[in-house]
Amino acid sequence: MTYTKLNSTHLDRLGAMVAPDRISTGVSNLELHARDESHHEACLPEAVIWPEQKDEVAEIVRYANEHRIPVTGWGSGSSLEGNPIPVCGGVVLNFNLMNRILEIREEDFQADVEPGVIYQDLNDKLRHKGLFFPPDPGARATLGGMIANNASGTRTVRYGSTRHNVLRLQLVTADGEIVRIGTRSSKTSSGLDLINLFVGSEGILGLVVEATVRLVGLPAAFSAAVASLPTVEACSRAVFQIMRAGLNPAALELMSPECIDVMNRERDLGLPVSPTLFMEFHGTAEGHLADVLSMAQELCEEEGGTAFRSGLGRDERDRLFRARHELSEMIRREHPDRTHSTADVAVPISAYPDIIAWSRQALEEAGIPGYIFSHAGDGNVHLVFMGKTGDAGEWKEIGRIYDRLVDRSLASGGTATGEHGVGLGKRKYMEAEHGASLAWMRRIKDLFDPNRILNPGKLIP
Ligand SMILES: Cc1cc2nc3c(=O)[nH]c(=O)nc-3n(C[C@H](O)[C@H](O)[C@H](O)COP(=O)(O)OP(=O)(O)OC[C@H]3O[C@@H](n4cnc5c(N)ncnc54)[C@H](O)[C@@H]3O)c2cc1C
Numbered sequence: 001m002t003y004t005k006l007n008s009t010h011l012d013r014l015g016a017m018v019a020p021d022r023i024s025t026g027v028s029n030l031e032l033h034a035r036d037e038s039h040h041e042a043c044l045p046e047a048v049i050w051p052e053q054k055d056e057v058a059e060i061v062r063y064a065n066e067h068r069i070p071v072t073g074w075g076s077g078s079s080l081e082g083n084p085i086p087v088c089g090g091v092v093l094n095f096n097l098m099n100r101i102l103e104i105r106e107e108d109f110q111a112d113v114e115p116g117v118i119y120q121d122l123n124d125k126l127r128h129k130g131l132f133f134p135p136d137p138g139a140r141a142t143l144g145g146m147i148a149n150n151a152s153g154t155r156t157v158r159y160g161s162t163r164h165n166v167l168r169l170q171l172v173t174a175d176g177e178i179v180r181i182g183t184r185s186s187k188t189s190s191g192l193d194l195i196n197l198f199v200g201s202e203g204i205l206g207l208v209v210e211a212t213v214r215l216v217g218l219p220a221a222f223s224a225a226v227a228s229l230p231t232v233e234a235c236s237r238a239v240f241q242i243m244r245a246g247l248n249p250a251a252l253e254l255m256s257p258e259c260i261d262v263m264n265r266e267r268d269l270g271l272p273v274s275p276t277l278f279m280e281f282h283g284t285a286e287g288h289l290a291d292v293l294s295m296a297q298e299l300c301e302e303e304g305g306t307a308f309r310s311g312l313g314r315d316e317r318d319r320l321f322r323a324r325h326e327l328s329e330m331i332r333r334e335h336p337d338r339t340h341s342t343a344d345v346a347v348p349i350s351a352y353p354d355i356i357a358w359s360r361q362a363l364e365e366a367g368i369p370g371y372i373f374s375h376a377g378d379g380n381v382h383l384v385f386m387g388k389t390g391d392a393g394e395w396k397e398i399g400r401i402y403d404r405l406v407d408r409s410l411a412s413g414g415t416a417t418g419e420h421g422v423g424l425g426k427r428k429y430m431e432a433e434h435g436a437s438l439a440w441m442r443r444i445k446d447l448f449d450p451n452r453i454l455n456p457g458k459l460i461p
Contacts, residue, residue, distance in 0.1 A: 001452050003088050004068045006046040014049065014091065017059045022050040022097070033074055033084075033092040037139070039339045039387075040082035040424050045072065045092040052097045054170065054178055054209035061207065062176025064091060065453050072455045073203040075116065075145025078137075080342055081423030083149060083202050087457040093207065095144050101125060102210070109215040110167065110184060115144025115208045131215040134159030137419070138325040144208045150200030152419040154251040154321065157377030158282065159216060161419065163199040168212035171198060173205075174449040184212060197444070202421050203455040205448040219282035222250070223289040224317040225310035227300040232256055232275040232372060234303040236356035239277065239376040241299040243349050247292050251280040252377035253324055254356070256363070259331075259371050266330045267323040272307055277376065278320055324373075331371055331384060338369065338386040341395075343402050344426075345409035346380040346418030358408055359383045362401050368394060380418035406432075427461040 004010070015023050024030075025047050035042035051057045064071045070090025077084055086092050099116035106129050113122060118140050123132050135146060136153035145151070147169070152161040159165070168182035181194040198205060229235045235254050242249060255263075257273050264271055279296060283289045297308045312320070323330075332340055347355050356374070359381055363370040369386040383405060385398045406416045406429050416422075416429035430438055438460070445452070445460055 001456065002068070003070050003090060003453075003456070005089070006069065006091070010067060010069065011047060013063060014047065014060060017063070018049055018051060018056055022052070024048050033077065033086065033094065036077045036079040036082060036084050038080045038082050038423070038425065039341050040085055043085050043087045044089070045086040046089045048074075048092045048094055050094050050097045054098075054172065057093065057172045057207055057209050058176045058178050060091065060093065061172050061174065061453075065174050065176060065451055068451055068453060070453050070456050071207075073115075073144060073148065073207050075142030075148075076118070076140055078139035078141050078145065079149060079423060080344070080420045081417070081425040083421050083423035083458060084145070084455075085424065087424070090453070095142060098209065099142075104129065104131075104215075106131065108184065109217070110212055111215055112210060112212050113143050114210060115142060115147070117143045119143060119146060126215060127218070130218050132218055133165065133213055134216050135162045135165055136325075138328070143211055143213065147199050147208050147211060148201065148203045149421040150419070152375065152378065152380070154253055154324065154375060156375060156419075157252055158248060158250040163196060165214040166195055166199050166211055167214055169195060169198055169208055170210035171206035172209055174451065174454055178209065179206070182212070186214070200421065202423065202459050204445060204459050205454065207454070219250070220284045221286050221289055222280060222282050222317070223286075223293050223310065224278070224280045224312040224320070225293055225296060225308060226271060226312070226320065227277040227279070227297070227305050228272045228274045228307040229277070229300060230274065230304045230306060232360045233353060233357045234305075235275045235277055236353040236376070238300045238303040238305070240349060240352055241302070242279070242296055243377060245295060245299065247281065247296055249279050249377050250282040251278065251321070252375075253278040254372070254374040254376040255324070255327070256360070256372040259327055259373050262330045262334055262371075263323045263327060266333075267319070269320065269323060274306065278324055280317065280321075327373060328384070331386065335369055335386040337389060339389045341385050341387060341398055341402075342420070343381070343383040343405050344417045344420045345405055345414055346378060347409050347412045347414030349379045351412035351414065352376070352379045354412065355379075355381055355405075355409060355414070359405065362405065366397065366401060368398065375418070378418065379414070422459045424458065427459065430459075430461050
C-alpha cells in the first residue's frame, strides 16, 4: 500500500480543521509520538493533531482517507507492543484534549466518557459516589487506548477486562462517518455484536470518540492477604486450587522472588523474598470474607506455604497493590543499561501451573536478568527479560524463548497476548493462533478501511 506524504497543502487544509495550536510538525512533538513503552523501534509521524470534538476527528479522517494519509490514534502511548507507533508516518491523532467525563448515571451504573479520559481520573471522580470502573492496567492509560487494546488489570479475574465493561461506543469510521454502536441496556440479543469487534481492534477499524462504560459499586467489605510459598510452581498450584474452590478473588497476583526483592528495596515492603501471591476478596460481610481467607490460607499451606499474612487494612492493601502496579517501572530502574521486553501469554487455568513451571525454568536457564509476574487468576503470565541494549545475540535468545513460550501457550488452547494486544510485536503469532479465521479478520479490515489508512501495519500481518 502506498501512502501520500504530507505536503504544505495537506498541512494547510488539516490546520484549518483545528485551532493553530492544536496541530504540530515540530520535531519534539513528533518524537513524543514516535514510540510507546515497548522496545520497538521509534518511527516519526509527519504531524500530530489534538482534536477537541468528534466532528473534528470525522473531518480529519475523511480528508485523510480521500488523500490516502495514514491516521493513528494516540492515548497515553503506554502500550507494550508498538500498538500506537505510526510506522507508515502520516497523522497521529492525540486524544488528550477529548478528556471530558460527559455524564455519570449512578442509578444505571454507567458513565459516558470521551476517549482521552484517564481511567484513574474517572475512578477518583467515582469514588465519592461509591462506584468504580474496574479495569486497571496500571499505567496512566486513557479509556480510548484501553478500549482499543482491550486492556485488563489486577481486578479482571472478578470484574472482566475492558471488553466486559463497555456498553456503547461512538466511532469515526475510515470514511469519516460518526457511528453509534451498542445500547445502554446491560444485555441485548439484537444484531451482530460490533462492540466486541471494535474493543481490542487497536484503532485499525475506527476511532473511538465516545464510550458508555459499565460501573461497579465499591464493595462493602474487602479483605487482602499475602502468601509466601517455596516455589513459583507451588504458587501456581495454590492459584489453581483457589480458583477451583470458587473463592472468587477480586485480585490474585503472582510474583517471582526477583520481583519481591525489587519491591522490598523500592517500597520497603518487608516481605520474605520468595514466590508470593497477593490476593484480595470483595463481599458484603466481614464474616464471610474471614471464612474465604481461612480457606485460601489452608489451600496455600497444602502447597507448602511458609507465611500467610491476612487482615491487612486499607492502607497496607493500597501500599502493596500500588507497589504491584509500579513493578514494571521499578524493574526498568533496576537495569538502566538494559531494555525490557514482556511476554504476555494467557492460558486456561488448568494449564497455568505448567506454563509457570516452564517460564521459571526458561528464566533460570537464560542467564539474562528476568522476572515473572502474573495476573494469576486469569492464567495471564508476564515473563519479562531485561536484554542488554544493542546485544543482538541476547535479543535473539530472548526472542527464541518467547517463541517457545507462545507455542506452549497455544498448544494448551491459550493466546499469545492476554492483554497487551498484537501491535507490531505479536503479529508473527497471528497465523498460528487464528489459522483460517485470520483471513476473515483481513476481510473485516478491508470492509471497514479499504484504503488501509487507520493505524496501518498493526495487528494483521
Ligand atoms: C508500566 C506499565 C504497566 C502496564 N500494565 C498493564 C496491565 O496490567 N494490563 C494491560 O492491559 N496493559 C498494561 N499496560 C499496557 C498499556 O497501559 C495498555 O495497553 C493501555 O490500554 C494503553 O492505553 P494508552 O492510553 O496508553 O493507549 P496508547 O498506547 O496510546 O494506544 C493504544 C492503542 O490504542 C489506539 N488508540 C488510542 N486512542 C484511540 C482511540 N480514541 N480510538 C481508537 N484507537 C485508539 C492506538 O492507536 C493504539 O493502537 C502497561 C503498560 C505499562 C507501561
